[in-house]
Amino acid sequence: MSTYLIKGVRPLGGEPADILVEDGRIAAVGDSLDATGAEVVEAAGLIALPGLVDLHTHLREPGREDAETVETGSRAAALGGFTAVHAMANTDPVADTAGVVEQVWRLGQEAGLVDVVPVGAVTVGLGGERLAELGAMADSAARVRVFSDDGHCVADPALMRRALEYVKAFDGVVAQHAEEPRLTAGAQMHEGDRSARLGLTGWSAAAEEAIIARDVLLAEHVGARLHVCHVSTAGSVEILRWAKSRGVRVTAEVTPHHLLLTDACAESYDPVFKVNPPLRTDADVEALRAGLADGTIDAVGTDHAPHAVEDKESEWAQARPGMLGLEQALSVVIETMVEPGRLDWAGVADRMSVRPAAIGRLDGHGRPIAPGEPANLVLVDAAARAVVDPAALASRSRNSPYAGRELPGRVVATFLRGTPTVLDGKAVK
Ligand SMILES: NC(=O)N[C@@H](CC(=O)O)C(=O)O
Ligand SMILES: [Zn+2]
Numbered sequence: 001m002s003t004y005l006i007k008g009v010r011p012l013g014g015e016p017a018d019i020l021v022e023d024g025r026i027a028a029v030g031d032s033l034d035a036t037g038a039e040v041v042e043a044a045g046l047i048a049l050p051g052l053v054d055l056h057t058h059l060r061e062p063g064r065e066d067a068e069t070v071e072t073g074s075r076a077a078a079l080g081g082f083t084a085v086h087a088m089a090n091t092d093p094v095a096d097t098a099g100v101v102e103q104v105w106r107l108g109q110e111a112g113l114v115d116v117v118p119v120g121a122v123t124v125g126l127g128g129e130r131l132a133e134l135g136a137m138a139d140s141a142a143r144v145r146v147f148s149d150d151g152h153c154v155a156d157p158a159l160m161r162r163a164l165e166y167v168k169a170f171d172g173v174v175a176q177h178a179e180e181p182r183l184t185a186g187a188q189m190h191e192g193d194r195s196a197r198l199g200l201t202g203w204s205a206a207a208e209e210a211i212i213a214r215d216v217l218l219a220e221h222v223g224a225r226l227h228v229c230h231v232s233t234a235g236s237v238e239i240l241r242w243a244k245s246r247g248v249r250v251t252a253e254v255t256p257h258h259l260l261l262t263d264a265c266a267e268s269y270d271p272v273f274k275v276n277p278p279l280r281t282d283a284d285v286e287a288l289r290a291g292l293a294d295g296t297i298d299a300v301g302t303d304h305a306p307h308a309v310e311d312k313e314s315e316w317a318q319a320r321p322g323m324l325g326l327e328q329a330l331s332v333v334i335e336t337m338v339e340p341g342r343l344d345w346a347g348v349a350d351r352m353s354v355r356p357a358a359i360g361r362l363d364g365h366g367r368p369i370a371p372g373e374p375a376n377l378v379l380v381d382a383a384a385r386a387v388v389d390p391a392a393l394a395s396r397s398r399n400s401p402y403a404g405r406e407l408p409g410r411v412v413a414t415f416l417r418g419t420p421t422v423l424d425g426k427a428v429k
C-alpha cells in the first residue's frame with residue numbers, strides 16, 4: 001500500500017498543512033512534513049474534508065442494472081467525494097432478507113470504490129403488511145442498521161410502531177419516506193397555485209407533514225430512533241424542531257435538489273424535474289436551508305435515483321420520479337450553503353460526513369482529520385466552477401436536473417482508507 005503526502009491542504013478550511021497517509025491511516029498532520037518515498041499530492045488551495053457519507057442512494061442492483069450498478073454508482077459516489085453510501089432497499093428482488101443485503105454488501109466490497117452499506121427493507125417486498133427479517137439483516141455480514149421501505153411509506157401506524165420497537169434491540173433506525181398515500185393518489189408535483197395552473201395533480205405539504213408528526217410521536221412513545229428521508233417542506237422543519245426540543249430521537253436529511261430547485265422547474269414539463277417528494281416553493285427552500293444551517297436537519301442525503309432513458313424521457317405523468325445526485329451533491333451544498341455564508345467547512349463536514357456516519361452507526365467514517373484516524377478523505381477545489389454535462393457523468397443514467405447549469409466546487413481527490421479512488425478529478429478505476 002502506497003504512502004501519500006498531501007501538501008498544503010486546508011483541513012476543514014483552516015490553515016494550510018500537510019497530511020501524511022500511511023497504511024490506510026492518517027499518520028501525521030503538520031507543517032512541512034517530510035516523507036521520503038511518499039507520493040506527493042500537491043493540494044495548495046484545496047480544502048480537505050472527511051470522506052462524505054450518503055444515507056440515501058439508489059444503486060438499482062439487483063434488478064435494474066441498465067439504470068445503475070453497484071459499481072457505476074460507487075464510481076459516481078467516489079467522484080462526488082463520498083467514501084460510504086447507504087444503498088436503498090427498493091431493488092428487484094427487494095433487499096428484505098439477509099441473503100440480498102449480503103449480496104449488495106459483497107458487490108460493494110468487490111467494486112472497492114466506496115463502502116456500500118445496505119439498507120434493509122422494513123416490510124416484506126416493501127408491501128407494507130408484514131415486517132421483514134430485520135434481526136437477520138442486522139446480524140448478517142452486511143450489519144444493517146438502517147431500515148427503510150423508501151419509495152413507499154410505512155403507512156400503517158401499528159406496523160411502524162412495531163418496526164421502531166424492533167430495531168431498538170440492535171440500535172437500528174427506521175428511515176421513513178413520509179408520504180400519506182391516501183393524500184397523494186395520482187400526485188405529479190407540489191400542490192399549489194402552479195399545479196392548479198399546469199393541470200397536474202398535487203402532492204400537498206400536509207401529506208408529508210402528517211406522517212412526520214405521527215412518527216415523531218410514535219418514536220417518542222417507544223423511545224426508538226427515527227430518521228426522516230428527504231424532508232421537503234417548511235412545515236416538516238417546524239415539526240422536527242419541535243420534536244427535537246422535546247428530546248425525541250429523530251434525525252432528518254434534505255436532498256441537494258430540494259435545497260436548490262423549486263416547483264417552477266415543472267413549468268418546463270421536463271420529467272427530469274419529477275421527483276418524490278416533489279420540488280416545493282421558494283419559502284420551503286428557504287426553510288430547508290435554515291434548518292440545515294441550524295442543525296434541525298442533520299444531514300444532506302442525495303436520494304440519487306438513476307432511471308433508464310425509457311423510464312424518464314416520456315410524458316410527465318408517465319415518467320418515473322427521481323433524479324441523480326451523487327456527483328453534484330457537494331457542489332449544490334457549496335452553492336446554496338457555503339457561498340451564501342450559511343455553513344462553514346466544518347459545517348459541511350458535519351452535515352455530509354460526521355452526522356450521516358453517526359446515524360448509520362458506521363465505524364471509520366465521519367472521523368476527525370487527525371493522526372491515527374482512517375484516511376477517508378476528500379480534497380475539494382471550492383473555487384473551480386463548471387457546467388454540468390450529463391454525458392460526462394459516471395452514473396449509468398443521465399437524469400441530472402443540473403444539466404447545463406454552472407456550479408461551484410470540484411472534487412480533486414478522494415481517498416478510501418488511504419487508497420485513492422479519485423485523483424486529478426478522475427476515477428482511479
Ligand atoms: N425519489 C424518487 O422520486 N424516487 C426514488 C424513490 C424515493 O426516494 O422515494 C426512486 O427509487 O426512484
Ligand atoms: Zn423516498
Ligand SMILES: [Zn+2]
Binds near residue numbers: 056058088150303305
Ligand atoms: Zn429514495
